[in-house]
Amino acid sequence: MSKPPEADGGPAHGWQEPPIQTAPPSVSSAGQEAIDLAAKAGLKLDLWQQHVLRVGMGEKPDGSWSAFEVAVNVPRQNGKGGIIEARELWGLFIGGEELILHSAHEFKTAKNAFRRIERLIRGCPDLHKRVKRYWQTTGEESIELHNGQMLRFIARSKGSGRGFSGHCNIMDEDMILGDNEMDALLPTMAAIEDPQIWYLGSAGIGPQSVQLARLRRRALAAIEAGVPDPSLAYMEWSADLHVKECPRDCTAHDDPASDEAVRKANPALGYRLTLAKVANERATLSKDGYARERLGVGEYPSEEGDAWAVIGKDVWEALADGNSQPADPVAFAIDVTPERSHASICVAGQSGEAVHIEVVDNRPGTDWVVKRARELTEKWRPRCFVIDTGSPAGSLIRDLKKGLQVDPEEEADGDEEPRLLAPVVEMKTRDVVRAAGQFYDAVAAGRIVHLDQAPLATALAGARKRDLGDAWAWARRGVGVDITPLVAATNARWGLSAEVEEPEEEVEPWADYG
Known part of the structure; x- marks a missing residue:
């Protein structure tokens, strides 16, 4: 996988392309438009963030999305928010998406996301002049353009999202995403021509990560078969750690204490993360906590009825x-x-x-x-x-x-x-x-x-x-x-x-x- 060149004595950088990736074929991508627009708004994206946008916004020959679903699984503090902001800016100001729904597990996360993109838009006169109103009422945070397009921020619940028809759904904190939330949000896209849904979050945390586990299984199955999933682009940065049965000289798995494991799981290393900061985390966190939060080693539940599927x-x-x-x-x-x-x-x-x-x-x-x-x-x-x-x-x-x-x-x-x-x-x-x-x-x-x-x-x-x-x-x-x-x-x-x-x-x- 590609890694950026490092100057002599310069900081170590993380992998800019993920260890785990699958995506349907595309002939073009709107990703570069999103990258350029983000830069215009003062948001300079890392190479890995640009890679995600180019892959996730790939297009078929007729101009429709190659991937209906795009999933990004990356440890915390790597900058997934920048990907979200670039995708939402494109949808509002270039893509013509009438409604973009940004949902998060917690209300405070959704509200912080609203404030971040509001600052970007207000700081760019060419974009700000196209905004009719910034809705800041608690629970109804939205950005509405003069032509009626809207970006709305909501906290997920069993009922939130019902009645809306989003051209694009952004599912932040997707490691806490179950069937109830999907049942409320996904059907809103049924009547939309060429919709897209983005899932972004960190490693699975067990029973709460139902949807992320489902996406990950599809991606791994596609990689195993050597045939891309026709509607899913999945990108995961994670280390593949040694297990207790590994021999001392095992080279097939990653040492959790190694710098290479950090590089493999953290594309923002060298940009907004350093090996020194990571070493502090390793000294403070539990073994399992460090593996999950910094090395992307998740716990993914099986689909209900998935176990003992062949022989009872x-x-x-x-x-x-x-x-x-x-x-x-x-x-x-x-x-x-x-x-x-x-x-x-x-x-x-x-x-x-x-x-x-x-x-x-x-x-x-x-x-x-x-x-x-x-x-x-x-x-x-x-x-x-x-x-x-x-x-x-x-x-x-x-x-x-x-x-x-x-x-x-x-x-x-x-x-x-x-x-x-x-x-x-x-x-x-x-x-x-x-x-x-x-x-x-x-x-x-x-x-x-x-x-x-x-x-x-x-x-x-x-x-x-x-x-x-x-x-x-x-x-x-x-x-x-x-x-x-x-x-x-x-x-x-x-x-x-x-x-x-x-x-x-x-x-x-x-x-x-x-």
């Missing part, structure tokens, strides 16, 4: 059997997260009429997998090891085969493949689809037993489907949980009936003549 919790728990054990021959499977932060090894084996599945190992990183697979093979002599070649675990196949050789130090003669302690079965896409369907059917028929292990239950609670033609497989991204235990268990079960080339057993010399 009651159904899964009914299949638990703490005394179950797999019978020989067993099959193992390996899976790895897309970012390679975690890996899982699962086992499957018959247990009466059902199939026993179990998480054998679920750890951070991948460097432990081959060694652990060798240990399990020497103990269990499994039917096979299963890996999806198209998954992140596919990169382990070569090392796994080498690690499972009868004598890893001995090279094969000629074209002969080295003998393995257990075959490695490489799944193709059609196998992945079949495995998911068979697993689902087996659960529905009660032909699965398990030990009620937390990693597998957590994976199932957050699991989603990924469409593959007329069938489906487990979705790897945009689910918010590590689903490698579920994928590995699914593939291990499939491995019990997969075609494998059984390794030839060495024959003792006396057996030839016995």
